[in-house]
Amino acid sequence: MSPRARLPQADGGLYLTDGGIETVLIHQQGIDLPAFAAFPLVDDERGRDALRDYFAPYLALAREHDAGFVLTSPTWRANADWGAHVGYADERLGDVNRRCIELMEEVRAAAGPSSRPVLIEGLLGPREDGYRAQSAMSPDEAERYHAVQLGVLADTAADFASAITLTYADEATGVVRAARKAGLPVTISFTLETDGRLPSGQALGDAIRQVDDATDGACAYFGINCAHPAHFADAIDDPAIRDRVRALRANASMLSHAELDAADELDDGDPADLAARYAGLRDDLPHLCVLGGCCGTDIRHVRAIAGAWAGT
Numbered sequence: 001m002s003p004r005a006r007l008p009q010a011d012g013g014l015y016l017t018d019g020g021i022e023t024v025l026i027h028q029q030g031i032d033l034p035a036f037a038a039f040p041l042v043d044d045e046r047g048r049d050a051l052r053d054y055f056a057p058y059l060a061l062a063r064e065h066d067a068g069f070v071l072t073s074p075t076w077r078a079n080a081d082w083g084a085h086v087g088y089a090d091e092r093l094g095d096v097n098r099r100c101i102e103l104m105e106e107v108r109a110a111a112g113p114s115s116r117p118v119l120i121e122g123l124l125g126p127r128e129d130g131y132r133a134q135s136a137m138s139p140d141e142a143e144r145y146h147a148v149q150l151g152v153l154a155d156t157a158a159d160f161a162s163a164i165t166l167t168y169a170d171e172a173t174g175v176v177r178a179a180r181k182a183g184l185p186v187t188i189s190f191t192l193e194t195d196g197r198l199p200s201g202q203a204l205g206d207a208i209r210q211v212d213d214a215t216d217g218a219c220a221y222f223g224i225n226c227a228h229p230a231h232f233a234d235a236i237d238d239p240a241i242r243d244r245v246r247a248l249r250a251n252a253s254m255l256s257h258a259e260l261d262a263a264d265e266l267d268d269g270d271p272a273d274l275a276a277r278y279a280g281l282r283d284d285l286p287h288l289c290v291l292g293g294c295c296g297t298d299i300r301h302v303r304a305i306a307g308a309w310a311g312t
Contacts, residue, residue: 007160007185007220008068008117009246009289015068016306017121017249017292018058022076024298025050027266035085037077042099052107057299059111059118065306068116070290071108073100076125076164079149094152097122101156122158122184124149124175126166136200139214142174143181150175150182160185164249165226165294167191168200169207176215189223189247194256196235205238212244221287223247226294228254228269229277236284246287250274252296260295268296275304279311 009015022038025031031041031050041047051074062069075097077083083093104120111118127145128134137145146163153161161184163175172188179186190198190207197203202210208222222244224232228251236242252269253260260267278291291309293301 007187008119009221012289013068013116014065014306014309015070015116015119015290016058016062016065016302017070017072017290018055019293019297019299019302020252020295021054021072021074023266023295024054028298035077035082037082037086038074039076039078039096039100040086040088041074042096042103048103051103052110055107056111058302059107061299061303061306062116062118063111063114065310066115067306069114069118070121070292071104071118072121072162073104073123073158075100075123075149075153079125079127080145081127082125094148097149097152098156101153101158105157119159120157122153122156122161124161124163126163126171129167136168137171137174139170139173139177142171143177144174146175147178147182150178150184154182154184158184160187160220162187162189162223164189164223165191167198169198169202169210172207172211172219173214176211176219180215180218185220186218187220187223187247189225189249191226191257192224192232192235193227194231196232199257203238204232204235205240208240208244212240219244221246223249223290225249226251226257228252229274229281230254233277233281233284236281242285243287245285247290248278248281248285248288249292249294250278250297251294252301266296268298269301271301271304274301275308278305279308282309
């Protein structure tokens with residue numbers, strides 16, 4: 001097996017990251033994000049300021065806890081299909097990916113020196129919906145598709161790439177293969193349903209094994225995002241999950257994906273309860289070290305998570 005890309009997270013210690021950037025910008029800041037795409041904000045100074053203001057308290061929180069920080073670029077929707085949906089294609093799409101990473105460089109510099117690493121994560125999202133496994137690609141198709149965005153990110157200051165809210169293993173396999181060819185370390189995060197399985201129906205441990213087997217274990221580590229701990233806490237008794245999951249970005253709400261899609265208002269859950277559930281996963285996920293939030297979470301949730309983690 002080829003050696004996995006080694007990232008500082010592999011050396012242990014706490015790394016924080018942000019919460020649900022799109023839901024914060026939409027529901028708390030009143031910013032319109034067509035197709036849930038945050039990347040177009042870098043096109044004007046007002047949008048760039050909104051992104052700077054969004055990340056600043058998270059970086060301050062990391063310093064308070066003497067934690068590292070994963071600074072995630074707002075490029076989750078900046079692939080070919082979603083980019084075209086909001087009017088970006090070809091060279092313009094590549095350019096906006098680069099400028100998103102450049103803005104993350106500015107945000108990192110503005111935060112000042114840190115005793116722990118602040119890593120820029122070049123973010124990818126699924127080709128299609130992040131809640132449903134629809135017209136699935138083969139690993140080869142997924143590799144060709146995601147290679148375009150990964151090729152751009154590999155030529156920036158991104159420290160590594162991460163694909164999150166993936167719904168099936170073949171797309172994850174393609175991402176890992178494309179990232180390896182681009183020379184960029186990569187992590188994979190799956191979303192889970194209320195039964196603790198991927199939207200494709202596959203068990204998380206089986207999905208991790210499938211990706212590792214198909215890529216010679218090239219993924220740096222795996223994560224879980226866009227699901228509440230209540231949905232998967234009883235479905236993680238698997239050596240592959242225990243050994244390979246290092247990141248968690250949970251939803252604030254206990255609602256299912258279908259219920260969240262149909263909801264008229266944001267459910268921001270209970271930050272204290274969510275934080276306690278994170279801490280309760282520590283024995284089952286002993287390598288968990290990158291902690292943040294997903295839909296419905298904000299600085300309140302991540303602050304509570306960091307505090308609960310420090311107290312366990």
